[in-house]
Structure formats: C-alpha cells, structure tokens
Amino acid sequence: MAKKEFKSESKRLLDLMINSIYTNKDIFLRELVSNASDALDKLYYRSLTDKKVKIVRDDLEINISFNKDNRTLTISDNGCGMTREELETNLGTIAKSGSLAFKENMTKDEKIDIIGQFGVGFYSAFMVSDKITVTSLSIDSDDAYCFESEGADGYTIKKTSKSDVGTEIVLSIKEDCEEFEYSKYLEEYEIKNLIKKYSDYISFPIKMECTHHELKDEKKQEYEDIKEIETLNSMIPIWKKSKNDVKDEEYDNFYMDKFNDYDKPLKVISSSVEGMCSYKSLLFIPTHAPYDFYTQDYEKGLALYSNGVMIMEKCADLLPDYFSFVKGVVDSEDLSLNISRELLQESNNLKLIAKNIESKIRKELEKMLKDDRESYMSFFKTFGVQLKYGVYNNYGVDKDKLKDLVMFYSSKHERLITLAEYVSEMKDNQESIYYASGASVEKINALPQVEQVKDKEFDILYLTDYVDEFCITALQDYESKKFINVSDGSLDLETDDEKKETEKVNKDNSDLLKAMCDKIGEVKEVRFSKKLKSHPVCLTTKGDVSIEMQKVFDAMPNEMGIKAETILEINEKHPIASKLKDLYKNSREDFDKYTEILYSEARMIAGLPIENPTEISRLICEVISK
Numbered sequence: 001m002a003k004k005e006f007k008s009e010s011k012r013l014l015d016l017m018i019n020s021i022y023t024n025k026d027i028f029l030r031e032l033v034s035n036a037s038d039a040l041d042k043l044y045y046r047s048l049t050d051k052k053v054k055i056v057r058d059d060l061e062i063n064i065s066f067n068k069d070n071r072t073l074t075i076s077d078n079g080c081g082m083t084r085e086e087l088e089t090n091l092g093t094i095a096k097s098g099s100l101a102f103k104e105n106m107t108k109d110e111k112i113d114i115i116g117q118f119g120v121g122f123y124s125a126f127m128v129s130d131k132i133t134v135t136s137l138s139i140d141s142d143d144a145y146c147f148e149s150e151g152a153d154g155y156t157i158k159k160t161s162k163s164d165v166g167t168e169i170v171l172s173i174k175e176d177c178e179e180f181e182y183s184k185y186l187e188e189y190e191i192k193n194l195i196k197k198y199s200d201y202i203s204f205p206i207k208m209e210c211t212h213h214e215l216k217d218e219k220k221q222e223y224e225d226i227k228e229i230e231t232l233n234s235m236i237p238i239w240k241k242s243k244n245d246v247k248d249e250e251y252d253n254f255y256m257d258k259f260n261d262y263d264k265p266l267k268v269i270s271s272s273v274e275g276m277c278s279y280k281s282l283l284f285i286p287t288h289a290p291y292d293f294y295t296q297d298y299e300k301g302l303a304l305y306s307n308g309v310m311i312m313e314k315c316a317d318l319l320p321d322y323f324s325f326v327k328g329v330v331d332s333e334d335l336s337l338n339i340s341r342e343l344l345q346e347s348n349n350l351k352l353i354a355k356n357i358e359s360k361i362r363k364e365l366e367k368m369l370k371d372d373r374e375s376y377m378s379f380f381k382t383f384g385v386q387l388k389y390g391v392y393n394n395y396g397v398d399k400d401k402l403k404d405l406v407m408f409y410s411s412k413h414e415r416l417i418t419l420a421e422y423v424s425e426m427k428d429n430q431e432s433i434y435y436a437s438g439a440s441v442e443k444i445n446a447l448p449q450v451e452q453v454k455d456k457e458f459d460i461l462y463l464t465d466y467v468d469e470f471c472i473t474a475l476q477d478y479e480s481k482k483f484i485n486v487s488d489g490s491l492d493l494e495t496d497d498e499k500k501e502t503e504k505v506n507k508d509n510s511d512l513l514k515a516m517c518d519k520i521g522e523v524k525e526v527r528f529s530k531k532l533k534s535h536p537v538c539l540t541t542k543g544d545v546s547i548e549m550q551k552v553f554d555a556m557p558n559e560m561g562i563k564a565e566t567i568l569e570i571n572e573k574h575p576i577a578s579k580l581k582d583l584y585k586n587s588r589e590d591f592d593k594y595t596e597i598l599y600s601e602a603r604m605i606a607g608l609p610i611e612n613p614t615e616i617s618r619l620i621c622e623v624i625s626k
C-alpha cells in the first residue's frame with residue numbers, strides 16, 4: 001500500500017520532533033494520556049445525549065503496558081475512537097487552524113516557540129519512538145483502522161480488526177544513544193513517576209500491570225514477583241483539591257497540558273464558591289498571548305464540568321470579551337449534566353457563575369497591580385489592549401469595571417502609570433488630565449503642542465496604541481477630571497491676560513486669518529496662538545474626532561468618511577507671524593504661497609499626508625531661492 005505524505009507543514013514539524021529539538025521528551029506521555037482522556041470524555045458525553053450509546057462511566061479507562069523485549073510502550077483507551085477520516089485529518093495533519101510559518105534560518109529557540117504555540121500533541125510521541133501504530137475503532141464506524149508511521153516520510157492507513165470501540169497506540173521506543181537513554185520509558189518506575197507528575201488529575205483511571213516483590217519465605221529470604229493491576233493516578237481533578245495540597249508545579253503542568261502552552265501561566269486563580277450555585281474554578285492568565293489570540297480563529301471560553309464530567313470544552317458565556325485571554329476550568333454540581341447547549345446559555349446558574357468569575361478575575365488583577373507590579377506590567381504588555389478595548393466596547397458599559405486596570409505612558413515618569421496615579425499627582429492648578437497621541441513616544445515628544453504643557457510641568461499621558469484614544473474618549477473623565485487632548489483647539493493654559501492679548505491679535509488680524517482659511521479650504525479655522533513655544537505652526541482639532549482617531553478611521557477597510565475638524569494655529573511670537581502680516585499687506589501672491597507651505601508643515605508634523613508634495617517642494621524652493 002502506498003505511503004501517504006504528511007502535509008508539508010506537519011512534515012517539517014515532525015522533522016523537528018524526531019530530531020528532538022524539544023528538550024523535555026517526558027511530556028509525550030502526558031500528551032497521549034490527555035488525548036485518551038479527551039476521547040473518554042467525548043464518548044461519555046455522547047452517551048448522555050444519544051440514547052443509542054450506552055456507557056457505564058466506571059468502565060471507561062486508560063491502560064498502559066510495556067514490553068522490554070520488543071521495546072514497545074502501549075497506551076490504550078476505550079473512548080470514542082477515530083474513523084478512517086479522523087485518523088487522516090487528526091494524525092496526518094497538524095496545525096489545522098493556522099499555517100506554520102517555519103522559516104529557514106530560525107534559531108532553535110524560535111522553533112521551540114512555534115512548536116509550543118501549536119501544542120506538541122500526538123506528534124511528540126515521535127521524540128521517543130521510531131514507529132507509531134494507532135489502531136482505532138470509532139463509535140461511529142463498523143470497521144477499525146490502523147495508522148502507522150515511521151516518521152517524516154509518511155504514513156499508511158489500512159483496515160484492521162479491533163473488537164472494542166477505542167484507540168490503542170503502540171510506540172516502538174528508540175534505541176538508547178549517547179545523548180539519551182530511551183529505555184527509561186520501558187521502566188515501570190519511570191512510567192509511574194511520569195503519570196504521577198503530569199497526569200495525576202485525569203478523571204479516568206490510568207491502569208498498568210505492576211510488579212511487587214513480596215517476601216515469600218522469610219527464613220530463606222526468598223522473594224516472589226507478584227503482578228497486579230494498579231491505578232496510577234489519584235483521579236482527583238486538580239481543581240477539586242484544596243489549594244494547600246497542590247504544588248505550584250502541579251498547577252503549571254496541568255495548565256501546560258490542558259491548554260497546550262509551552263510556558264507556565266503568569267497567574268493561577270483557584271476558587272471554591274459555596275452558595276446559591278456552588279462551583280469550583282481554576283483559572284489561568286497565560287504568560288503570553290496564544291498564537292491565534294489576535295485572529296478571528298481564537299475562541300474564548302472555559303472548560304465546563306458538571307461534578308468532574310466535562311460538558312463543554314469552551315463555554316464562551318463564562319467569560320466577558322475583555323477577559324477572553326483567561327483559560328481554565330469551572331466545575332459545578334448545580335448544572336445539569338445532559339443539559340443542551342442552548343438551555344445552558346439560558347441557565348441562571350451559569351450566568352451567576354459567569355458574573356462571579358468576571359469579578360474574581362478583576363479583583364485578582366487589581367491585586368496583582370497593587371502587590372506585584374512587575375507581573376502586572378508583563379500582563380499588561382501582553383493583554384492590555386484587550387482591557388482598553390473592553391473600556392470602549394458596547395458603548396462603554398463596562399468602563400467603570402476596567403478603568404483602574406488600564407495604564408498609559410506618562411511623560412513625567414517615562415513609564416506606564418494608572419489613571420489613579422496620574423490624578424493623585426495632579427498639580428493644584430491643574431484641572432484636567434492631559435494626553436497626546438501619536439505613533440510613538442518619540443513622535444509625541446516632538447509634537448509642538450506638547451511643549452507648552454510640559455513647560456507648565458504637567459504630566460501628559462502618551463497614547464501610542466490605536467485603541468488608546470477610543471478608550472479615553474469612552475471614559476470621558478476619571479474622578480471628575482476631564483481628559484483633554486493637548487492637540488485639542490480648546491486647550492487653554494493661558495492666564496486671563498494672555499488670553500485677552502491673543503483674542504486681540506486674532507481680532508486685529510481677522511481679515512488675514514480668514515484669507516488664509518479660505519486659501520487652505522479644508523481647515524475650520526486659522527488663528528494666532530501662544531500655545532507654541534518654539535515651533536511656527538501646528539494643527540489642532542475641534543470636536544470629538546482627533547487627528548489620530550481620523551488616522552484609525554482612514555485605515556479601516558470601509559471608509560466611513562469620519563474626519564477631524566482641524567484648526568491651523570500659528571505661533572504669534574514666531575518671526576513668521578510678522579512675515580505673514582507684512583506679506584498680507586504687500587504681496588498677496590507670496591502670502592498665498594506661504595500659507596500653503598505653512599499648512600503643509602503643520603500636516604507633516606501631525607503625521608498627515610500631503611496631497612501635492614511636488615507642488616509644495618516647488619513652492620518651498622521658489623521662496624527660499626528669493
């Protein structure tokens with residue numbers, strides 16, 4: 001029978017596995033056991049919803065056996081099994097949901113990173129075996145099939161016979177070599193240890209025939225080998241154990257196994273709630289974003305169990321979108337087992353649990369922010385965008401829950417701070433929270449409008465993320481302090497006298513300013529101001545849409561035509577101001593040219609495109625060569 005090729009991406013991943021760049025080979029066993037356990041869960045769940053499938057839960061189990069002579073290790077389960085098609089798609093392909101972009105010259109660490117992100121899964125068995133045989137009979141099929149592969153050059157699938165529904169995986173363990181002693185996976189002691197370490201919580205028994213030396217004759221000191229089937233795992237789900245009885249390492253291992261992460265979680269949140277609706281939950285905040293987190297493929301949700309039995313792998317209703325990065329398990333006795341998914345969504349108990357979980361996560365994050373800033377900063381760097389998005393999503397309904405969790409870069413501290421921290425340090429004469437937005441801290445620092453605010457020693461929040469300004473706009477104020485964009489035309493930091501002076505200059509030159517405004521066409525107003533210290537011009541805005549927001553709107557696929565209303569401000573103390581006045585009187589033609597050049601400068605500083613760069617550079621050259 002012709003060998004089938006693995007899909008090319010799977011093949012490359014397999015190559016890496018076979019050549020064992022993933023250093024912790026031990027994990028192959030937990031991956032296979034965890035797949036077996038999932039298959040048992042699936043079959044049991046099926047029996048609850050499909051009367052034709054009759055299962056006694058106590059009969060479901062995982063079996064391990066080994067044979068030193070043949071160098072085989074066998075893991076079998078009486079779970080749902082796989083059809084021919086399933087063997088093909090599940091084992092012949094990896095990374096179903098995304099494309100594995102292996103680049104030629106990636107470092108070893110980068111490769112490990114990628115493998116980790118996709119979950120090592122079934123393929124990890126190739127780290128320790130040079131042949132894998134999977135024999136499976138699916139609950140949905142009359143025939144059993146056998147998948148066999150010796151590694152990257154392909155696999156075969158053929159019909160076979162198997163009496164019971166389920167899957168049996170036989171690994172031919174590699175020969176020992178200088179670097180690694182593979183034979184350890186054929187030792188009873190080692191297998192027991194690995195199961196205890198990684199798979200203790202699995203809720204089905206993992207059984208193996210074990211050998212005990214028993215004293216047969218005390219006088220002669222004769223021992224006898226007694227063989228006995230043992231259950232290697234305690235079967236107590238980790239979330240049902242008391243926090244004090246679980247080591248951090250066990251939580252970490254559980255998380256990495258269950259949620260396919262190669263890294264420990266940043267935070268483990270375990271809780272046990274008694275009341276109207278009792279439940280236990282074990283939640284994790286990942287250290288880094290899952291590889292598909294910012295894609296449409298990402299599905300949020302927590303695994304939902306009813307008294308130790310899984311009812312749903314990803315229950316989305318348990319998590320608000322702004323906490324979609326949270327992974328974990330919820331187990332409640334107060335949810336009925338054979339409840340349909342639609343009914344479940346309507347269940348008041350589920351809603352109650354979701355509400356509690358939301359507030360638990362929030363409190364834990366607030367605590368982390370207070371007690372462990374370093375971890376919080378790392379968390380915020382990874383998932384902060386999600387929280388900021390939560391602030392403005394749904395017209396800001398959740399903003400009060402999240403406003404103390406968001407952070408922004410402070411010009412004064414040159415690092416991220418919270419809004420509470422900003423407000424607590426506001427100066428006596430400061431009424432508002434100032435912010436400026438731009439593509440980067442450096443670019444904002446260079447904004448003419450920033451200079452004046454900094455000069456007055458007010459702290460400015462620098463918004464560099466595209467969601468930031470939407471977040472601030474949704475918040476509107478914090479502790480009754482309004483947010484003001486330093487590029488907003490209404491920003492006024494002038495004294496009453498200064499204001500009067502500016503008003504007068506603008507009034508005296510109203511014709512000139514109107515002429516400029518008419519020439520430019522697309523600005524709402526042109527005015528002299530004291531806002532600018534050393535720069536000649538800047539662009540400010542009127543109303544709700546700032547220049548940075550307009551850029552975000554412009555970048556959206558379906559252009560909504562939302563435009564900022566702009567004002568060209570001219571530094572009244574800059575020599576250009578008297579130059580303009582002079583030209584307005586004596587040379588209208590030059591006045592018009594200057595107007596165009598100055599407006600283009602202001603657009604450039606604001607990071608906006610210039611419609612006619614050739615014409616503008618021609619004008620500049622003409623003016624400077626005079």
Ligand code: ADP
Nearest residue numbers: 035036039079081082090091119121122123167
């Ligand atoms: P993952 O478990 O992360 O989906 P794997 O590569 O470990 O990735 O497994 C791929 C798929 O193969 C599983 O999702 C499951 O559908 C199927 N599978 C693996 N082992 C078994 C098993 N023992 N019984 C039934 N299905 C299995």
